[in-house]
Amino acid sequence: MTTITLLGTGLLGAAIGQRLLDVGCTLNVWNRNPTRCAGLVQAGAQQLNLPGEGLDSSSVVITVLRDGPVTAEIIGSLGPLAGRCIVPMGTMGISESVSLAEQVSLQGGSYLEAPVLGSRPEALKGSLLVMAGGEQDVFEAQFPLLRQLASEPRLMGAVGTGAASKLALNQLIASLTHGYSLALRLVQASGLDVDRFMEVLRPSALYAPTVDKKLERMMSHHYGDPNFSTSLLRKDLKLFLREARLAGVDASALDGLASLLERATGTDLDVGDYSALHELTDGR
Incomplete structure (x- = not known):
């Protein structure tokens, strides 16, 4: 049986861990x-007091940590990584992932970035979308493991391409949710029935399934029990903006959205589902 070390047991990390135990x-x-390891320990996992304790028995270290700097710090604390593969599944910048790959190489390990699209429900079912970046042979070696988390893990290219895919998709999440919130606000302000509007939107080329997923939350103003929070959406949008500028992409049109999301900082909206940005588009 494969032994894996999982560093980071937040909402997504805990679900990934549960899936690995289940298989x-x-x-x-x-x-x-x-305390955030309690559920996995109860399900059969071994809790570590320090992140490097499990390395003797683990050939793979999966990280699901908040960002690139935290991931680099924790991986750096592990010491020598000979014969071990580091697989970060959290969101980080392209430049951060490339730098971390170099760090892991210096520590003697191999590296495969594998950020995912999806959240707790998809992780528990093994239906995440995995976008890997790294060497072909490393991807092939880790494919059986990734196959337990995703129906079709994809190698996007070299290190950095997986991170780029994830940031691009999370930017679309932010932009689509913002655009739909604005449309919904104007529709309601005009007196048009929202259901009537949706009857036109759904069969059109403009429709995205996420619209219906978030419509009920926006209409009921209920943002509890999130799988992806407003604070994380803001973090990832800022990361996209930083990486876009490094790549010479003019993403200045998104600065207003980033500023809008800043208004949630320190409020209940920040820990709620990211569709809570709908509350921020109320200009009254």
Whole structure:
């Protein structure tokens, strides 16, 4: 049975861990807040006091941490990584992932970025979308593991291409949600029935399934029990803007959206589902 070390057991990390246990993997888990490992430990995982404790028995280290700098810090604390593959599945910048790959190489390990699209429900079902970046042979070696988390793991290209795919998709999440919120606000202000509007939108080429997923939340103003929070959406949008500028892409039109999301900082909206940005588009 494969032994895996999982560093980071937040909403997504815990779901990935549960999925790995369900398919028969032996799992070591660590989180800065040890209480966040409780569910996985109860399900059969071994809790680590320090992130490097499980390396002797693990050939793969999956990280699902908040960002690139935190991931680099934790991986750096592991020491020598000979014979081990580091697989970061959280969102980070392109430049951050390239730098981390170099760091892992210096520590003697191999590296495969594998950010995912999807959240807790998809992770538990093994239906995440995995966008890997790295060497072909490393991807092939980790394919059986990734196949337990995604129906069709994809190698996008070299290190950085997986991170680019993830940032591009998360930017679309932010832009689509914002655009739909604005449309909904104007529709309601005009007195048009929302259901009538949706009857036109759904069969059109403009429709995206996420619209219906978020419509009920926006209409009821209920943003609790999130799979992806407003604060994380803001973080990832800022990361996209930074990487876009490094790549020479003019993404200045998104600066207003980033500023809008800043208004959620420190409020209940920040810890709610990202569709809570709908509350921010109320200009009254």
